[in-house]
Amino acid sequence: MAPWIPRLHLFEIADQSWFPPFLRAYVQAGLTHAWTTRVPLLQPCSPATLVANILRRQLGASVSSYTYIDFCAGAGGPTPYIEQALNQQLDATRHSSSPASSDDKPSSTTSASSYAAVAAQIPAQSRGHTASVWDSNRNEPVKFILTDLHPHVKSWEKAASESPHLTYVSTPVDAAAAPPDLITQNKTGGKGVFRLFNLAFHHFDDDLARAILKNTVSTSDGFGIFELQSRTFSSFVSCMLFGLFICLIAPLLYWWSPQILFFVYVVPIVPFVLVFDGVISSVRTRTADEVEILLPKGCHKTRLA
Numbered sequence: 001m002a003p004w005i006p007r008l009h010l011f012e013i014a015d016q017s018w019f020p021p022f023l024r025a026y027v028q029a030g031l032t033h034a035w036t037t038r039v040p041l042l043q044p045c046s047p048a049t050l051v052a053n054i055l056r057r058q059l060g061a062s063v064s065s066y067t068y069i070d071f072c073a074g075a076g077g078p079t080p081y082i083e084q085a086l087n088q089q090l091d092a093t094r095h096s097s098s099p100a101s102s103d104d105k106p107s108s109t110t111s112a113s114s115y116a117a118v119a120a121q122i123p124a125q126s127r128g129h130t131a132s133v134w135d136s137n138r139n140e141p142v143k144f145i146l147t148d149l150h151p152h153v154k155s156w157e158k159a160a161s162e163s164p165h166l167t168y169v170s171t172p173v174d175a176a177a178a179p180p181d182l183i184t185q186n187k188t189g190g191k192g193v194f195r196l197f198n199l200a201f202h203h204f205d206d207d208l209a210r211a212i213l214k215n216t217v218s219t220s221d222g223f224g225i226f227e228l229q230s231r232t233f234s235s236f237v238s239c240m241l242f243g244l245f246i247c248l249i250a251p252l253l254y255w256w257s258p259q260i261l262f263f264v265y266v267v268p269i270v271p272f273v274l275v276f277d278g279v280i281s282s283v284r285t286r287t288a289d290e291v292e293i294l295l296p297k298g299c300h301k302t303r304l305a
Contacts (some may be wrong), residue, residue, distance in 0.1 A: 067194070176208065
């Protein structure tokens with residue numbers, strides 16, 4: 001669907017330095033619920049599971065040939081759930097006696113989606129990934145790494161303790177200048193580095209987005225940009241309804257915290273910020289074509305979703 005309006009780089013409340021950190025944490029928790037909750041009848045799976053499905057479907061047999069690094073993990077967001085969903089799928093495939101399906105073959109689709117753009121996936125042969133390397137890694141568990149310019153170590157520690165395939169970098173990591181050791185350490189054993197930007201890329205203005213893409217293409221083997229929103233009318237409506245959704249589920253999730261419920265119902269800052277920032281995020285979100293325009297000139301790119 002074509003964008004409803006031109007892209008505008010407006011401000012989001014939760015990004016502002018004056019916004020209280022404890023309220024920002026509540027807002028981030030609400031966004032995590034958006035990633036991990038499945039609405040019956042409307043969604044076949046949660047958005048986090050959908051990302052895992054997209055990665056497996058589009059990368060095919062090579063999905064296990066990457067280490068997935070989230071360069072803007074925030075408090076953790078959907079990445080721990082994507083890791084869990086993807087590795088569960090790979091584990092099920094390993095223990096299945098059925099022949100490999102067509103999903104195990106790398107896809108050549110060129111269709112675009114406004115909420116997910118996966119670009120610059122360099123051919124395996126150009127980075128030394130041969131078919132034999134793919135076969136040796138086929139359906140093996142994959143590792144995910146959480147990083148951010150402002151690390152949320154406490155949140156990441158908890159998430160990492162729940163999975164042997166999830167780790168984190170406790171020091172600041174700039175997505176526009178990835179530490180060389182982070183890249184080289186995760187390119188061993190025939191593995192490639194696949195960068196993830198989950199509900200993050202819309203935060204960058206064009207100059208920063210170009211710098212991040214330039215660094216990504218020069219140091220990594222692929223990347224995925226996944227957003228929950230787009231510049232469409234339906235996205236704006238969904239943002240409005242999400243505020244109502246939070247009000248409905250808050251008693252079930254936060255009955256144990258009078259403080260959270262206070263800022264949901266008595267002084268409804270949390271639902272207001274989620275709706276306001278959701279609308280602004282929609283306005284700021286780029287289409288796949290707009291992302292490609294920001295890629296370095298001469299960059300080989302294969303759009304996967």
